[in-house]
Amino acid sequence: MYTTLHTDLTDHILTVTINRPDKLNALNKKVIAELDEVVTEIYVNKEIKSALITGAGPKAFVAGADITEFQGLTKEEGMALAKKGQDIFFRIASSPKPIAAAVNGFALGGGCELAMACHFRLCNLTARFGQPEVNLGLIPGYGGTQRLTQLVGKGRALEIMLTARMVDAREAHVIGLVNYIVEEPDELLSKTRELLSIINEKAPIAIAHIIECANIAAGDGAPAEEGWTANAGDPEIDPFGAGAGGPTGPDSATGPANTTGVRNGFLREQIAFGECFATEDMKEGAAAFLAKRKPVFTGR
Numbered sequence: 001m002y003t004t005l006h007t008d009l010t011d012h013i014l015t016v017t018i019n020r021p022d023k024l025n026a027l028n029k030k031v032i033a034e035l036d037e038v039v040t041e042i043y044v045n046k047e048i049k050s051a052l053i054t055g056a057g058p059k060a061f062v063a064g065a066d067i068t069e070f071q072g073l074t075k076e077e078g079m080a081l082a083k084k085g086q087d088i089f090f091r092i093a094s095s096p097k098p099i100a101a102a103v104n105g106f107a108l109g110g111g112c113e114l115a116m117a118c119h120f121r122l123c124n125l126t127a128r129f130g131q132p133e134v135n136l137g138l139i140p141g142y143g144g145t146q147r148l149t150q151l152v153g154k155g156r157a158l159e160i161m162l163t164a165r166m167v168d169a170r171e172a173h174v175i176g177l178v179n180y181i182v183e184e185p186d187e188l189l190s191k192t193r194e195l196l197s198i199i200n201e202k203a204p205i206a207i208a209h210i211i212e213c214a215n216i217a218a219g220d221g222a223p224a225e226e227g228w229t230a231n232a233g234d235p236e237i238d239p240f241g242a243g244a245g246g247p248t249g250p251d252s253a254t255g256p257a258n259t260t261g262v263r264n265g266f267l268r269e270q271i272a273f274g275e276c277f278a279t280e281d282m283k284e285g286a287a288a289f290l291a292k293r294k295p296v297f298t299g300r
Protein backbone atom coordinates (compact mmCIF):
# COMPACT_ATOMS: atom_id res chain seq x y z
CA MET A 1 0.00 0.00 0.00
CA TYR A 2 1.25 3.44 -0.89
CA THR A 3 1.07 6.35 1.54
CA THR A 4 2.08 9.23 -0.75
CA LEU A 5 0.44 7.93 -3.90
CA HIS A 6 -3.13 7.11 -4.74
CA THR A 7 -3.62 4.51 -7.44
CA ASP A 8 -6.66 3.38 -9.36
CA LEU A 9 -6.77 0.67 -12.00
CA THR A 10 -9.74 1.05 -14.33
CA ASP A 11 -10.05 -0.31 -17.86
CA HIS A 12 -6.39 -1.43 -17.80
CA ILE A 13 -5.20 2.15 -17.15
CA LEU A 14 -3.41 2.77 -13.86
CA THR A 15 -3.94 6.31 -12.60
CA VAL A 16 -1.16 7.32 -10.23
CA THR A 17 -1.88 10.47 -8.21
CA ILE A 18 0.95 11.97 -6.22
CA ASN A 19 -0.77 12.85 -3.02
CA ARG A 20 0.93 15.52 -0.90
CA PRO A 21 -1.22 18.49 -1.89
CA ASP A 22 -0.29 20.53 1.22
CA LYS A 23 3.33 20.49 -0.03
CA LEU A 24 2.33 20.89 -3.67
CA ASN A 25 3.17 17.19 -4.18
CA ALA A 26 6.90 17.82 -3.74
CA LEU A 27 9.00 14.72 -4.29
CA ASN A 28 10.43 13.70 -0.94
CA LYS A 29 12.26 10.42 -0.33
CA LYS A 30 9.03 8.58 0.38
CA VAL A 31 7.36 9.73 -2.85
CA ILE A 32 10.46 8.80 -4.84
CA ALA A 33 10.56 5.33 -3.24
CA GLU A 34 6.87 4.79 -3.91
CA LEU A 35 7.20 6.02 -7.50
CA ASP A 36 9.89 3.36 -7.92
CA GLU A 37 7.48 0.75 -6.55
CA VAL A 38 4.60 1.85 -8.72
CA VAL A 39 6.77 1.75 -11.84
CA THR A 40 7.59 -1.87 -11.02
CA GLU A 41 3.86 -2.50 -10.64
CA ILE A 42 3.29 -0.99 -14.09
CA TYR A 43 5.98 -3.22 -15.57
CA VAL A 44 4.85 -6.50 -14.01
CA ASN A 45 1.07 -6.30 -13.55
CA LYS A 46 -0.45 -7.82 -16.67
CA GLU A 47 -3.77 -6.08 -16.00
CA ILE A 48 -2.06 -2.73 -16.57
CA LYS A 49 -1.73 -1.75 -20.22
CA SER A 50 -0.82 1.90 -19.67
CA ALA A 51 -0.60 4.49 -16.91
CA LEU A 52 -0.99 8.16 -16.22
CA ILE A 53 0.68 10.24 -13.55
CA THR A 54 -0.97 13.32 -12.10
CA GLY A 55 -0.90 15.45 -8.95
CA ALA A 56 -3.49 15.75 -6.17
CA GLY A 57 -5.21 19.04 -5.46
CA PRO A 58 -5.93 22.08 -7.58
CA LYS A 59 -2.51 23.73 -7.43
CA ALA A 60 0.21 21.37 -8.51
CA PHE A 61 1.27 18.40 -10.54
CA VAL A 62 4.57 18.39 -8.62
CA ALA A 63 6.34 21.57 -7.43
CA GLY A 64 9.75 19.91 -7.48
CA ALA A 65 12.01 17.81 -5.36
CA ASP A 66 11.41 18.43 -1.67
CA ILE A 67 13.71 21.34 -0.89
CA THR A 68 13.62 20.62 2.84
CA GLU A 69 15.63 17.45 2.16
CA PHE A 70 18.42 19.38 0.40
CA GLN A 71 19.79 21.09 3.47
CA GLY A 72 23.16 19.81 4.66
CA LEU A 73 23.67 17.38 1.77
CA THR A 74 27.28 16.71 0.82
CA LYS A 75 28.53 16.62 -2.77
CA GLU A 76 28.41 12.82 -2.71
CA GLU A 77 24.92 12.77 -1.25
CA GLY A 78 23.79 15.25 -3.91
CA MET A 79 25.14 13.01 -6.64
CA ALA A 80 23.47 9.97 -5.09
CA LEU A 81 20.16 11.85 -4.91
CA ALA A 82 20.39 12.80 -8.59
CA LYS A 83 21.26 9.23 -9.54
CA LYS A 84 18.30 7.86 -7.61
CA GLY A 85 15.89 10.31 -9.25
CA GLN A 86 17.39 9.77 -12.67
CA ASP A 87 17.23 5.99 -12.35
CA ILE A 88 13.52 6.03 -11.53
CA PHE A 89 12.79 8.48 -14.31
CA PHE A 90 14.78 6.29 -16.72
CA ARG A 91 12.53 3.40 -15.74
CA ILE A 92 9.49 5.55 -16.54
CA ALA A 93 10.95 6.55 -19.92
CA SER A 94 11.90 2.91 -20.60
CA SER A 95 8.55 1.46 -19.62
CA PRO A 96 7.30 -0.90 -22.32
CA LYS A 97 3.81 0.29 -21.45
CA PRO A 98 2.92 3.93 -22.22
CA ILE A 99 2.99 6.34 -19.29
CA ALA A 100 1.38 9.75 -19.79
CA ALA A 101 1.68 12.84 -17.61
CA ALA A 102 -1.56 14.71 -16.91
CA VAL A 103 -0.20 18.05 -15.75
CA ASN A 104 -2.34 20.23 -13.53
CA GLY A 105 -0.84 23.36 -11.99
CA PHE A 106 2.84 23.66 -11.16
CA ALA A 107 5.26 21.23 -12.78
CA LEU A 108 8.51 22.68 -11.53
CA GLY A 109 11.97 21.22 -11.09
CA GLY A 110 11.59 17.50 -10.44
CA GLY A 111 7.92 17.86 -11.41
CA CYS A 112 8.79 19.12 -14.86
CA GLU A 113 11.42 16.37 -15.07
CA LEU A 114 8.88 13.74 -14.06
CA ALA A 115 6.45 14.97 -16.72
CA MET A 116 9.23 14.94 -19.32
CA ALA A 117 10.24 11.38 -18.41
CA CYS A 118 6.70 10.27 -19.29
CA HIS A 119 6.11 9.27 -22.89
CA PHE A 120 3.88 12.23 -23.56
CA ARG A 121 2.14 15.04 -21.72
CA LEU A 122 -1.31 16.58 -21.57
CA CYS A 123 -2.08 19.59 -19.42
CA ASN A 124 -4.90 21.90 -18.50
CA LEU A 125 -4.78 25.69 -18.56
CA THR A 126 -3.51 25.88 -14.97
CA ALA A 127 -0.22 24.18 -15.89
CA ARG A 128 3.05 26.04 -15.25
CA PHE A 129 6.27 24.36 -16.25
CA GLY A 130 9.77 25.35 -15.24
CA GLN A 131 13.22 24.36 -14.05
CA PRO A 132 13.83 26.95 -11.32
CA GLU A 133 16.78 25.13 -9.68
CA VAL A 134 19.14 27.94 -10.58
CA ASN A 135 17.26 30.09 -8.05
CA LEU A 136 18.54 27.67 -5.40
CA GLY A 137 22.10 27.63 -6.73
CA LEU A 138 21.36 24.24 -8.26
CA ILE A 139 20.82 22.65 -11.63
CA PRO A 140 18.10 20.21 -12.71
CA GLY A 141 19.30 16.83 -11.46
CA TYR A 142 16.63 14.33 -12.48
CA GLY A 143 17.31 14.51 -16.20
CA GLY A 144 15.99 18.02 -16.86
CA THR A 145 19.02 19.41 -18.68
CA GLN A 146 18.79 16.50 -21.11
CA ARG A 147 15.08 15.98 -21.61
CA LEU A 148 14.13 19.65 -21.82
CA THR A 149 16.80 20.10 -24.48
CA GLN A 150 15.52 17.03 -26.33
CA LEU A 151 11.94 18.26 -26.25
CA VAL A 152 12.19 21.99 -26.96
CA GLY A 153 15.69 22.46 -28.42
CA LYS A 154 18.86 23.85 -26.87
CA GLY A 155 18.17 27.57 -27.20
CA ARG A 156 14.73 27.44 -25.60
CA ALA A 157 15.84 24.94 -22.96
CA LEU A 158 18.78 27.06 -21.92
CA GLU A 159 16.70 30.20 -21.72
CA ILE A 160 14.05 28.44 -19.58
CA MET A 161 16.64 26.86 -17.27
CA LEU A 162 18.89 29.91 -16.96
CA THR A 163 16.09 32.38 -16.24
CA ALA A 164 14.12 29.94 -14.04
CA ARG A 165 10.95 31.39 -15.52
CA MET A 166 7.64 29.58 -15.71
CA VAL A 167 6.17 28.43 -19.01
CA ASP A 168 2.39 28.50 -19.19
CA ALA A 169 0.22 25.90 -20.89
CA ARG A 170 -0.14 27.75 -24.20
CA GLU A 171 3.59 28.33 -24.56
CA ALA A 172 4.33 24.75 -23.47
CA HIS A 173 2.10 23.57 -26.29
CA VAL A 174 3.66 25.85 -28.88
CA ILE A 175 7.22 24.75 -28.01
CA GLY A 176 6.38 21.05 -27.92
CA LEU A 177 6.66 20.51 -24.20
CA VAL A 178 3.08 19.21 -24.09
CA ASN A 179 1.15 17.28 -26.69
CA TYR A 180 -2.30 18.66 -25.87
CA ILE A 181 -3.95 21.30 -23.76
CA VAL A 182 -7.28 20.16 -22.39
CA GLU A 183 -9.37 23.32 -22.41
CA GLU A 184 -12.40 22.00 -20.57
CA PRO A 185 -12.00 22.32 -16.81
CA ASP A 186 -12.01 18.92 -15.07
CA GLU A 187 -11.52 16.91 -18.23
CA LEU A 188 -7.76 16.50 -18.02
CA LEU A 189 -7.85 12.97 -16.67
CA SER A 190 -10.69 11.75 -18.87
CA LYS A 191 -8.98 13.10 -22.01
CA THR A 192 -5.70 11.51 -20.98
CA ARG A 193 -7.47 8.20 -20.43
CA GLU A 194 -9.17 8.54 -23.81
CA LEU A 195 -5.79 8.84 -25.49
CA LEU A 196 -4.39 5.88 -23.56
CA SER A 197 -7.48 3.80 -24.43
CA ILE A 198 -6.68 4.26 -28.12
CA ILE A 199 -3.15 2.96 -27.52
CA ASN A 200 -4.39 0.11 -25.33
CA GLU A 201 -6.12 -1.39 -28.34
CA LYS A 202 -2.84 -1.68 -30.27
CA ALA A 203 -0.38 -4.56 -30.17
CA PRO A 204 1.60 -4.44 -26.87
CA ILE A 205 4.85 -5.87 -28.23
CA ALA A 206 4.86 -3.37 -31.10
CA ILE A 207 4.18 -0.57 -28.62
CA ALA A 208 7.13 -1.64 -26.47
CA HIS A 209 9.42 -1.76 -29.51
CA ILE A 210 8.32 1.69 -30.69
CA ILE A 211 9.03 3.18 -27.26
CA GLU A 212 12.42 1.52 -27.17
CA CYS A 213 13.40 2.71 -30.65
CA ALA A 214 12.19 6.27 -30.00
CA ASN A 215 14.19 6.31 -26.76
CA ILE A 216 17.31 5.40 -28.71
CA ALA A 217 16.66 8.26 -31.14
CA ALA A 218 16.20 10.65 -28.22
CA GLY A 219 19.17 9.29 -26.28
CA ASP A 220 16.79 8.39 -23.49
CA GLY A 221 15.75 5.39 -21.51
CA ALA A 222 18.78 4.25 -19.56
CA PRO A 223 21.80 5.67 -17.83
CA ALA A 224 24.99 6.01 -19.79
CA GLU A 225 27.11 4.64 -17.00
CA GLU A 226 30.80 4.72 -17.52
CA GLY A 227 31.98 1.53 -19.15
CA TRP A 228 28.46 0.13 -19.29
CA THR A 229 27.04 -1.22 -22.50
CA ALA A 230 24.33 -3.78 -23.07
CA ASN A 231 25.22 -6.62 -25.37
CA ALA A 232 28.40 -4.88 -26.46
CA GLY A 233 30.55 -7.13 -28.56
CA ASP A 234 27.75 -9.45 -29.61
CA PRO A 235 28.08 -9.37 -33.41
CA GLU A 236 24.41 -10.30 -33.84
CA ILE A 237 23.26 -7.06 -32.29
CA ASP A 238 26.32 -4.90 -31.88
CA PRO A 239 28.06 -4.76 -35.27
CA PHE A 240 29.30 -1.24 -34.62
CA GLY A 241 31.60 -2.38 -31.86
CA ALA A 242 31.80 -1.94 -28.13
CA GLY A 243 29.85 0.98 -26.87
CA ALA A 244 27.09 0.82 -29.43
CA GLY A 245 24.76 -1.03 -27.07
CA GLY A 246 22.02 -3.41 -28.08
CA PRO A 247 18.46 -4.49 -27.55
CA THR A 248 16.75 -6.17 -24.67
CA GLY A 249 13.28 -7.66 -24.55
CA PRO A 250 10.27 -5.51 -23.83
CA ASP A 251 9.26 -7.52 -20.79
CA SER A 252 12.28 -6.84 -18.65
CA ALA A 253 11.34 -5.54 -15.22
CA THR A 254 14.17 -3.07 -15.27
CA GLY A 255 13.55 -1.74 -18.77
CA PRO A 256 15.41 -1.78 -22.04
CA ALA A 257 19.12 -1.25 -22.12
CA ASN A 258 21.12 1.82 -22.97
CA THR A 259 21.27 1.98 -26.73
CA THR A 260 22.00 5.53 -27.72
CA GLY A 261 23.33 6.43 -31.13
CA VAL A 262 21.69 7.05 -34.45
CA ARG A 263 23.18 4.05 -36.28
CA ASN A 264 22.22 1.80 -33.45
CA GLY A 265 18.66 3.12 -33.45
CA PHE A 266 18.15 2.18 -37.07
CA LEU A 267 19.66 -1.24 -36.39
CA ARG A 268 17.40 -1.74 -33.39
CA GLU A 269 14.45 -0.77 -35.56
CA GLN A 270 15.41 -3.41 -38.14
CA ILE A 271 15.68 -6.11 -35.49
CA ALA A 272 12.48 -5.10 -33.71
CA PHE A 273 10.61 -4.92 -37.03
CA GLY A 274 11.72 -8.50 -37.67
CA GLU A 275 10.78 -9.57 -34.17
CA CYS A 276 7.23 -8.33 -34.74
CA PHE A 277 6.83 -10.89 -37.52
CA ALA A 278 7.34 -13.61 -34.92
CA THR A 279 4.34 -12.40 -32.89
CA GLU A 280 0.79 -13.68 -33.00
CA ASP A 281 -0.37 -10.08 -32.87
CA MET A 282 1.30 -9.27 -36.18
CA LYS A 283 -0.47 -12.20 -37.81
CA GLU A 284 -3.74 -11.11 -36.22
CA GLY A 285 -3.26 -7.50 -37.34
CA ALA A 286 -2.62 -8.44 -40.94
CA ALA A 287 -5.43 -11.04 -41.01
CA ALA A 288 -7.91 -8.57 -39.49
CA PHE A 289 -7.01 -5.92 -42.04
CA LEU A 290 -7.51 -8.32 -44.91
CA ALA A 291 -10.79 -9.59 -43.44
CA LYS A 292 -11.93 -5.98 -42.88
CA ARG A 293 -12.48 -6.56 -39.17
CA LYS A 294 -11.06 -5.06 -35.99
CA PRO A 295 -7.97 -6.87 -34.72
CA VAL A 296 -7.91 -8.39 -31.26
CA PHE A 297 -4.40 -8.23 -29.86
CA THR A 298 -3.23 -10.44 -27.02
CA GLY A 299 0.34 -9.29 -26.43
CA ARG A 300 1.79 -12.53 -27.81
Ligand code: COA
Binds near residue numbers: 024063108
Ligand atom coordinates in the same frame (compact mmCIF):
# COMPACT_ATOMS: atom_id res chain seq x y z
N1 COA B 1 9.80 21.44 -1.68
C1 COA B 1 9.29 21.46 -0.43
N2 COA B 1 8.17 22.13 -0.10
C2 COA B 1 7.56 22.79 -1.10
C3 COA B 1 8.02 22.80 -2.43
C4 COA B 1 9.20 22.08 -2.70
N3 COA B 1 9.73 22.00 -3.92
N4 COA B 1 7.19 23.56 -3.18
C5 COA B 1 6.22 23.99 -2.35
N5 COA B 1 6.43 23.54 -1.10
C6 COA B 1 5.62 23.77 0.10
C7 COA B 1 5.81 25.18 0.64
O1 COA B 1 6.96 25.25 1.44
C8 COA B 1 4.53 25.35 1.41
O2 COA B 1 4.64 24.64 2.62
P1 COA B 1 4.11 25.34 4.01
O3 COA B 1 2.64 25.54 3.79
O4 COA B 1 4.42 24.32 5.05
O5 COA B 1 4.86 26.62 4.14
C9 COA B 1 3.50 24.61 0.56
O6 COA B 1 4.24 23.70 -0.25
C10 COA B 1 2.69 25.52 -0.35
O7 COA B 1 3.60 26.27 -1.13
P2 COA B 1 3.61 27.89 -1.21
O8 COA B 1 4.97 28.33 -1.56
O9 COA B 1 3.00 28.45 0.02
O10 COA B 1 2.61 28.10 -2.42
P3 COA B 1 2.56 29.36 -3.41
O11 COA B 1 1.32 29.20 -4.20
O12 COA B 1 2.76 30.63 -2.66
O13 COA B 1 3.82 29.17 -4.39
C11 COA B 1 5.31 27.91 -5.83
C12 COA B 1 3.88 28.07 -5.26
C13 COA B 1 5.33 26.62 -6.64
C14 COA B 1 5.64 29.11 -6.72
C15 COA B 1 6.32 27.84 -4.67
O14 COA B 1 5.86 26.89 -3.73
C16 COA B 1 7.70 27.44 -5.08
O15 COA B 1 8.43 28.25 -5.64
N6 COA B 1 8.10 26.16 -4.82
C17 COA B 1 9.43 25.68 -5.11
C18 COA B 1 9.58 25.40 -6.57
C19 COA B 1 11.00 24.93 -6.87
O16 COA B 1 11.95 25.65 -6.69
N7 COA B 1 11.11 23.69 -7.33
C20 COA B 1 12.36 23.11 -7.67
C21 COA B 1 12.95 22.42 -6.51
S1 COA B 1 14.52 21.74 -6.94
